[in-house]
Amino acid sequence: MVHSISRRLAEEMDKIAPGDLSRLEKVTNIQKALSEARKATADTRKAISDARLARTQLRTTRTQAWSALLVPLVSVITVLVTTVIQTQQLNESRRQTEAARIAAQEAGEDARWNALVGSIKNPDDFRTDTTLLARLRAFTESPRYRQPAVDIAKRAISEASTATLFRDLFDVAFPKVESPSIHSIAEISRRVGERHTAVQTQCEADSAGFEIPEAARLSYGFLCSNNVTDAKLAEIVRSTAIQEEFKKKRQLVSELYGISSFLGEKVPEYLRNRDKFSDTSSVNFSRAYIRNASFDSINFAGIDLSNVYIASSSLTGAKLVPVWREVPGLLTANWWDAETIDQDLLIELTRRTYPNWLPNLGYKDNYSIDRSAYYSRIAALCTSKRPQCQPKCLRIADDPPPTDPECKAPIVRTGADGQPKQEK
Numbered sequence: 001m002v003h004s005i006s007r008r009l010a011e012e013m014d015k016i017a018p019g020d021l022s023r024l025e026k027v028t029n030i031q032k033a034l035s036e037a038r039k040a041t042a043d044t045r046k047a048i049s050d051a052r053l054a055r056t057q058l059r060t061t062r063t064q065a066w067s068a069l070l071v072p073l074v075s076v077i078t079v080l081v082t083t084v085i086q087t088q089q090l091n092e093s094r095r096q097t098e099a100a101r102i103a104a105q106e107a108g109e110d111a112r113w114n115a116l117v118g119s120i121k122n123p124d125d126f127r128t129d130t131t132l133l134a135r136l137r138a139f140t141e142s143p144r145y146r147q148p149a150v151d152i153a154k155r156a157i158s159e160a161s162t163a164t165l166f167r168d169l170f171d172v173a174f175p176k177v178e179s180p181s182i183h184s185i186a187e188i189s190r191r192v193g194e195r196h197t198a199v200q201t202q203c204e205a206d207s208a209g210f211e212i213p214e215a216a217r218l219s220y221g222f223l224c225s226n227n228v229t230d231a232k233l234a235e236i237v238r239s240t241a242i243q244e245e246f247k248k249k250r251q252l253v254s255e256l257y258g259i260s261s262f263l264g265e266k267v268p269e270y271l272r273n274r275d276k277f278s279d280t281s282s283v284n285f286s287r288a289y290i291r292n293a294s295f296d297s298i299n300f301a302g303i304d305l306s307n308v309y310i311a312s313s314s315l316t317g318a319k320l321v322p323v324w325r326e327v328p329g330l331l332t333a334n335w336w337d338a339e340t341i342d343q344d345l346l347i348e349l350t351r352r353t354y355p356n357w358l359p360n361l362g363y364k365d366n367y368s369i370d371r372s373a374y375y376s377r378i379a380a381l382c383t384s385k386r387p388q389c390q391p392k393c394l395r396i397a398d399d400p401p402p403t404d405p406e407c408k409a410p411i412v413r414t415g416a417d418g419q420p421k422q423e424k
Contacts (some may be wrong), residue, residue, distance in 0.1 A: 163258025
């Protein structure tokens, strides 16, 4: 625009003649327009420049504003990253420290275990070294050695020489009542029974040749029975050395009485737990020796009681239908007060362990039964109505054996081959 005005101005200037005032005025106006155009152009350029500067300043302000926001954020991120790294390093350090601590602890535990095992040569070591039991019990809290400690207690318990040691080892081996434990307890009871039979048999053999009081002859173990006092033993056995041998056996018999009484506390508890969980697995208590037990209302189905010895115990309300190949020795147990009973076993028991068959052996809690009540109980139990259940065939206390042929009829049982077999 300024260029075109300048060209027009030059053209008009060429046309001006001397004294031509109209053209001169026109030129003046054109020059004025040119000046205004130039001023407008300068203003426009300045405005454009100002706008560009404003945009630049706006970008700078925005950048500064974002920078003001990003700097703290970056700082926070930096701090977080640093914290995470430091935490990981700290955790790794702790892990390594804990691993080292556990390794040291396990090494110490291994050393203590090996020392303990090396100290146990036979079960009697638990009696002679009173620290062994405490050391063994400490391992029952160890995840690594709890089961081996329990296994050692189970192996040692059957050979415990005192009732106190037996109880302590039992607490280690069986810390709580569990149905599967009944099988281990049955095995231990059998071993106690075998030990009891062995020492009693040995005592009876050693008693041969001595004058034995009548009361002792009616008891198991003869001179080892509690019917013979130490003073009486000294009268019968003059040799001091032999007296000492008898005293050792008598002491063992006494301890086995205590052990069997402890089993009398525990076995019924485990059998009831077995019923509670409907455990129908067979359990072998054959040849076990148990005293002072309350087997009231217990179901003996599936329990092998072959040649078991149960003394001074109650069987009131029990379901006495056990497995048996040899007649259970229910020595002083009120089997006639059972709820039900195996019919063959019923006849066997009426012939063997009738009430007061041994007058010097008492029943649990001073139990007693008269003849009339005994006959009534046998009649109630004898669901097979066998002739051997008649009063004429029953004995009590010192009654003589029945002579009636019906009473002496053999019992017919089924053998392993499924065929009947005769047992007297």
